[in-house]
Amino acid sequence: METSAAGLEKAIKAIKIGLSLPEQDHLHRELEELLGWLEPLLAFNTGETEPLLFGHEAVNVLREDHPQEGRLAELQEAAPNFAGGFYLVPKIMD
Amino acid sequence: MKYEVVIGLEVHVEMLTGSKLFCSCPNRFVAEPNVNTCPVCLGFPGALPQLNREALQQALRAAVALNCKVALYSYFDRKNYFYPDMPKGYQISQHYIPLGSNGFLDIEDEKGELKQVGIGRVHIEEDAGKLLHEAGGASGGSSMVDYNRAGGPLIEIVSEPDLRSSGEARRYLEKLKSIMQYAGVSDCKMEEGSLRCDANVSLRIPGDQSFGIKTELKNMNSFRAVEKSLDHDIKRQARILDSGEKVVTQTLRWDEDRQETIVMRGKLEAGDYRCFADPELAPIELTAEEVELARQNLPEMAAERARRFVEQYGLPEYDAGVLTASRCLADYFESCLEHFNKPKEVSNWVMGEFSAHLNNAGLEADQASFTPEDMVELLKMIDEQVISGKIAKEVLEKAFVSGKKPRLVVEEEGLLQISDQSELEAIIDRVISENPDTVESYRGGKGKALGHLVGQVMKATRGKANPQLVNELLVKKINS
Amino acid sequence: MELRKTTVRQAADAVWKGEITAHQLIEKTLKNCSVLNEGLNIFTYLAGIDAVEQAKAVDQKIKNGEKPPLAGIPVAVKDDLCYGVLPTGLGSPAFSEFISPVTAAAVERLMEAGAVVIGKTNLDDMGQGSTTLSSPNGPTVNPWLAGRTAGSAGAAAVATGVCMLAVESDSGGALRQGASHCGVAGLRPTTGRVSRHGLNAHCSSFARVGITAFSGEDISEVLDLISGFDERDAATAVCREGISEIIKAPGSKDITIGYPVTAFDYLEPELREIFEQARERFAEGGYRIEEVDLGLLREGLLAYYVIAMAEAFSNHARFDGIRFGKTAEADSLEEMYEQSRAEILGREARRRSIFGAFLLSKDNYGRYYRQALKIWEMVRQEFETVFERCDLLMLPAARSLPRSLEGESGFLEGWSEDLYCAPVSLSGMPALTIPAGQVDQLPVGMQLVGPPFSEKMLLAVGSASGSTGK
Numbered sequence A: 001m002e003t004s005a006a007g008l009e010k011a012i013k014a015i016k017i018g019l020s021l022p023e024q025d026h027l028h029r030e031l032e033e034l035l036g037w038l039e040p041l042l043a044f045n046t047g048e049t050e051p052l053l054f055g056h057e058a059v060n061v062l063r064e065d066h067p068q069e070g071r072l073a074e075l076q077e078a079a080p081n082f083a084g085g086f087y088l089v090p091k092i093m094d
Numbered sequence B: 001m002k003y004e005v006v007i008g009l010e011v012h013v014e015m016l017t018g019s020k021l022f023c024s025c026p027n028r029f030v031a032e033p034n035v036n037t038c039p040v041c042l043g044f045p046g047a048l049p050q051l052n053r054e055a056l057q058q059a060l061r062a063a064v065a066l067n068c069k070v071a072l073y074s075y076f077d078r079k080n081y082f083y084p085d086m087p088k089g090y091q092i093s094q095h096y097i098p099l100g101s102n103g104f105l106d107i108e109d110e111k112g113e114l115k116q117v118g119i120g121r122v123h124i125e126e127d128a129g130k131l132l133h134e135a136g137g138a139s140g141g142s143s144m145v146d147y148n149r150a151g152g153p154l155i156e157i158v159s160e161p162d163l164r165s166s167g168e169a170r171r172y173l174e175k176l177k178s179i180m181q182y183a184g185v186s187d188c189k190m191e192e193g194s195l196r197c198d199a200n201v202s203l204r205i206p207g208d209q210s211f212g213i214k215t216e217l218k219n220m221n222s223f224r225a226v227e228k229s230l231d232h233d234i235k236r237q238a239r240i241l242d243s244g245e246k247v248v249t250q251t252l253r254w255d256e257d258r259q260e261t262i263v264m265r266g267k268l269e270a271g272d273y274r275c276f277a278d279p280e281l282a283p284i285e286l287t288a289e290e291v292e293l294a295r296q297n298l299p300e301m302a303a304e305r306a307r308r309f310v311e312q313y314g315l316p317e318y319d320a321g322v323l324t325a326s327r328c329l330a331d332y333f334e335s336c337l338e339h340f341n342k343p344k345e346v347s348n349w350v351m352g353e354f355s356a357h358l359n360n361a362g363l364e365a366d367q368a369s370f371t372p373e374d375m376v377e378l379l380k381m382i383d384e385q386v387i388s389g390k391i392a393k394e395v396l397e398k399a400f401v402s403g404k405k406p407r408l409v410v411e412e413e414g415l416l417q418i419s420d421q422s423e424l425e426a427i428i429d430r431v432i433s434e435n436p437d438t439v440e441s442y443r444g445g446k447g448k449a450l451g452h453l454v455g456q457v458m459k460a461t462r463g464k465a466n467p468q469l470v471n472e473l474l475v476k477k478i479n480s
Numbered sequence C: 001m002e003l004r005k006t007t008v009r010q011a012a013d014a015v016w017k018g019e020i021t022a023h024q025l026i027e028k029t030l031k032n033c034s035v036l037n038e039g040l041n042i043f044t045y046l047a048g049i050d051a052v053e054q055a056k057a058v059d060q061k062i063k064n065g066e067k068p069p070l071a072g073i074p075v076a077v078k079d080d081l082c083y084g085v086l087p088t089g090l091g092s093p094a095f096s097e098f099i100s101p102v103t104a105a106a107v108e109r110l111m112e113a114g115a116v117v118i119g120k121t122n123l124d125d126m127g128q129g130s131t132t133l134s135s136p137n138g139p140t141v142n143p144w145l146a147g148r149t150a151g152s153a154g155a156a157a158v159a160t161g162v163c164m165l166a167v168e169s170d171s172g173g174a175l176r177q178g179a180s181h182c183g184v185a186g187l188r189p190t191t192g193r194v195s196r197h198g199l200n201a202h203c204s205s206f207a208r209v210g211i212t213a214f215s216g217e218d219i220s221e222v223l224d225l226i227s228g229f230d231e232r233d234a235a236t237a238v239c240r241e242g243i244s245e246i247i248k249a250p251g252s253k254d255i256t257i258g259y260p261v262t263a264f265d266y267l268e269p270e271l272r273e274i275f276e277q278a279r280e281r282f283a284e285g286g287y288r289i290e291e292v293d294l295g296l297l298r299e300g301l302l303a304y305y306v307i308a309m310a311e312a313f314s315n316h317a318r319f320d321g322i323r324f325g326k327t328a329e330a331d332s333l334e335e336m337y338e339q340s341r342a343e344i345l346g347r348e349a350r351r352r353s354i355f356g357a358f359l360l361s362k363d364n365y366g367r368y369y370r371q372a373l374k375i376w377e378m379v380r381q382e383f384e385t386v387f388e389r390c391d392l393l394m395l396p397a398a399r400s401l402p403r404s405l406e407g408e409s410g411f412l413e414g415w416s417e418d419l420y421c422a423p424v425s426l427s428g429m430p431a432l433t434i435p436a437g438q439v440d441q442l443p444v445g446m447q448l449v450g451p452p453f454s455e456k457m458l459l460a461v462g463s464a465s466g467s468t469g470k
């Protein structure tokens, strides 16, 4: 099994938040604390219990297929970088 | 070749719903970017997804049409990764329990024998937006994102690695397309992106139990491109293996201009998507009866329709097979029949000239500007001897390309058939006087000679003469 | 009219009768709010002119002969609930000017009933916490004792009397602990009862929209208004055919209150006493008391955090700097993501996102996440078992008195405060916090938990047991 440091490194990569090295070190210490805190969870015998996936009991909640006009005019106001009808991001090299 | 080819295909088809998968935005193509968007499909804080009933129904139809076992309990998962075309930072998909699994479809193998191709899974997922990379212009050094397609309803269909040649892969796609079209799930137009295909391909020594190292092929925009890029990569892999080297796992992209596969740079390594059940959606529960009902209510499929064409219209089996291979073409054929009830004549023209032009233009029958009404107009002109069959071919081509009505083409081009007796008699007199030997042989009992004379008249009128009338007049003149 | 001494019903009646116009009431409220806000840091935004316009519209309705049930009632809205007129700050520095295209369903319903939105209330970083200590705007001060946290700003708004109602989210217990720390009543409803459309949830499985007010009686005035099916939130489909309420009259032997003996062991002795006294009061009030076993509180707390972090990782992924919020100047996509997200997500949101990504990874999914889902099911079953024998259950809302605003403690210490609230969140059952007593001039609340859709019974019992918070 991989070390907590290796797992943390992957997690940091996965969430795409720029973190300074001291911040990463600090998070690693916190992660160690967290894993210690969670030990009773791992130790707990859950027997044959099936995992619960949904907090609600709703099933088959379906919307009728009636299209409605889009709402771009309201939405584009919130965009930090919008021009010519497009959302802009730094140039992506393919 | 000394290797056995192993191919598996991953196909995405866009479903034919009115609205998107989890919101009410229109599910149709518009040129203007980002107009079909709302807080849900743009992932705004506080907006929750709402599953489209019709999308679920269509996906269920797809699953039963592909002979799948349908999960009576399934739900949606989040597949988490970042890319600007993915508004929420995750794609809603069915990772753990696909709606359909263990299905199959039948194709002909290389020897022309029936072969069952396994289908591993059929699941529902949402589409991503579209990224455009343009230099300069309004965007400067930016890439541009259009979310019109984001949240669109897709089904992913994953085949087992049962295909053994690029030809089989193409026939699998053709069959899949036909089934999806007939089931009313998708129009499957690969050129427009409503059917997208990725391929996994590897080689192994025949008899080997394990698979070789595979490559993934992407960016193929037509069935021909799938076939060609597979052939290209099969040859490339064979060369590598021949030289004793190892194939490397990689993703390649088909370059249509260069007609070769190119290794994709910057492609994410097979990531850890950290999938988990989406807590914002409700699970899907189906009863065995609902699934059975969906199976029974499946629309007529290609084979059934072909059988009906033979029985109802008296078409040869060959015609029926060709016409029904594409649902659009079969629909086109039947639309024509509504106003021109001569099935074999219609079939000849739809299968022949019309299909040839479609193929050249890379279009489906419902995309052609030459509509069933135009076809009927054309056929009626032949029937009424306004134009000859030969001229009709010319008219069809011109009308197909220009989008003009066939009758207008005939008028503009002066293609009306010459049925005027005096006009024809003058030409016939000239032909008789210019070909005394041929006239003599006809008189001497050589029936074939008459054909030559008719040909001369047609040539002189550039095909516009009414052939029947020419025949009659010639015989009369020579015998008089 | 002094709002602290008035019920919602009385205040709306006064507006109907013209004893005070909605306009006058709201003008006065706004003035009080801005004064109080300087010391207590309750509001991120005050509605000002917009609230006045709303109030005038209510007055017009009354002139037209309508009787809006909440005529002129000032409402505070937590800043993770979207309200299209004011900014929706989400507890992120990058969203201080974000105008949402959405308005939360609960807010819409209250406004239709004549309530007036006074402002948006402070919250933790992306709504994650039960103290407001991680708020980018600084913490909200407890109106009872400066130097202590309020728990939730909505509870502080109600406790000071500037607002009569607060609409708040509650995932691990922010609403319930806030009510406890400020000596007011706060209801977390049954799963699916109140639409979450318009709530920016950090944890979709457990986030609920609830109401904080002076008393259970006031909450009763609005519960029906905000309850019921909303096609924009799938979970509310359980209310599609209506709600079958569990209703029992308070003070009768018909109602059995579960007393989880060992649960109180986690409390400081002076707090423990309050619950022993509460038990006695209930017994004197004619309720049957039954000792029950709640053995999974600690495991429930841990499972809650594993699931909450996993979901925060995913729910926060939409904050990529492209469609809303702020974006950082950057040369590459990767840099744009990293810089923008670092600006949008504060320390708590980063922590939870990163640990969530860690716990959901291929290596850890089975060990941590799946195990947490199993414990979730076991906790749900445990509560279900309790309600086979009892009508409701009494529990503390917080482990300790409100925390000091000074001095930093470890993050796990903070999370551990949710010991009594988080397991109730796992159960999906409704919980009402009501004041139970005081220690060192600070209020201490108690949760009354009931089976699904027992809110009316909880509110009746809560109201009858007498609020000491005013």
Ligand SMILES: [Zn+2]
Pocket: B020, B023, B024, B025, B036, B037, B038, B039, B040, B041, B042, B151
């Ligand atoms: Zn949409």
